[in-house]
Amino acid sequence: MKIEDFDFDLPEELIAQTPLKDRTASNLMVLNREDESIEHRTFSDLLDYLQPGDSLVLNNTKVLPARLLGTKEETGASIELLLLHQIEGDRWEVLAKPAKKFKEGTTIHFGDGLLTATCVETLDQGGKIVEFDYEGIFLEVLNELGEMPLPPYIKEQLDDQERYQTVYAEDPGSAAAPTAGLHFTEELLNKIREQGINIVYLTLHVGLGTFRPVQVDDIEEHDMHAEYYHLSRESAEQLKATKENGGRVIAVGTTSIRTLETVMRDYGELKEASGWTDIFIYPPYQFQAVDGLITNFHLPKSTLIMLVSAFANQNFIMHAYHEAIRERYRFFSFGDAMIIL
Known part of the structure; x- marks a missing residue:
């Protein structure tokens, strides 16, 4: 398929610059793959679309304060x-x-020399390998000096840094948030559990793939950057039991779906696994692990909108995006959400 198949015109004012005060107050577009119908709801209505015995899969990665501002030594x-x-x-x-x-x-100084970074290698894809020098514990130094790495399309200052973390973030390692999860609160998660729905966690640390645009006309020529993932034995067994008992596996975010599909691709079953994945999902693709997807509205021509188009139908997804623009949905990291079933 061609990159133009995933393009659309987005008014700049629809790019959400700040998060809503209430995480669950975002709009929720409900897409039915079978009859290609669309409903407009609020994220707090999510329970209406989940059933006892379903499993909701959340990525518990934690965003590092990974943006460092420094000065060259020379x-x-x-x-x-x-x-x-x-x-x-x-x-x-x-x-x-x-x-x-x-x-x-070249060496860079941060925080009056509290931390230094020396470039030791330049990579083919434009990245750098650095060696840090500091005293104490690196994550503590990073928490003191680093800033939350907001995407470049967000121009506003983020007053509360925790609003770019999910409430269940646990495992530090991401350069960006798994943004579909930003809509959940502890209260909503408790209501989901009380309704007999399983909450299942996995980890995928969001890396360079989030920041790299697709720069080829034929999307099959695009190379994904590898990201680290981990699926525990407990989570894998819960998901297998869900399938065996007729429940649905509903992934929260493209990172969760990529992790589960990687495990199925590599092992033929959901089992304890960890490693690096560069899986690139685009139409046509036969999903093996997932029955539903909760996700935000993504950038034009991005690998994320390609994955969503593979899960539903490319024409249906592009129609839904155009309807979201007409209905003035908020887009990208702090924007609204959709659930596809």
């Missing part, structure tokens, strides 16, 4: 780093801005 020039993932020890893959000023051997 010139004092400003350079920004975005941490993507830990390679080994104090070596990390990062994005640098401006990348041209951060060459191999």
Whole structure:
């Protein structure tokens, strides 16, 4: 398929710049794959579409304060780093801005020297490998110096950094939030459990793939960046039991669906597994693990809208996006959501 098949015109004012005060107050578009019908609801109505015995799959990754603003040791020039993932020890893959000023051997200082980063390698895809130097515990230093890595289309200041974390975030390692999960509150999760619906957790640390646009006309030529995932034995067994008992597996977010489909692809069953996945899901694709999907509204021409188009139907999804624009839905990370069943 061609990249133009996933393009649409989005008015800039529909890009949500700030989160709503109430996480569950977002609009919820309900898509029925069978009859291609659309309903307009509120996210707090989610319980109306879940059934006892279903399993809701959440990505419990935690966003690192991965944006670091520093100065070059030699010139004092400003350079920004975005941490993507830990390679080994104090070596990390990062994005640098401006990348041209951060060459191999260059050192950047953060927080009056509390932390330094030296570039040790430039990667083919534009990333850098850096070695950090500091005293104490790295995550504590990062919490002191780092900022939340909001996407570039968000121009407003985020007053409460925790609004770019899910309420169930637990495992630090992401460079971006799994944004479909931002709509949940502890109260809503408790109501879901009380209705006999299983809450199942997995981990996928969101990395460079979130920030890389598709730059080829033929989408089959696009290379995904690998991201680390983990599915526990307990979660895998719960999901297998859900399927065996006739329940539905409903993934919250594209990260959850990519993890489950990776495990099915690699092992032929849902089992305890961890590793790196570069799975790229686009139409046509036969899903093996998932019966439903909760997701936000994504960027034009992105791998995320391609995945959603594979789960439903490309024409149906593009129609739904155009309807969302007509109905003034809010788009992207702090925007509204859809559930596809």
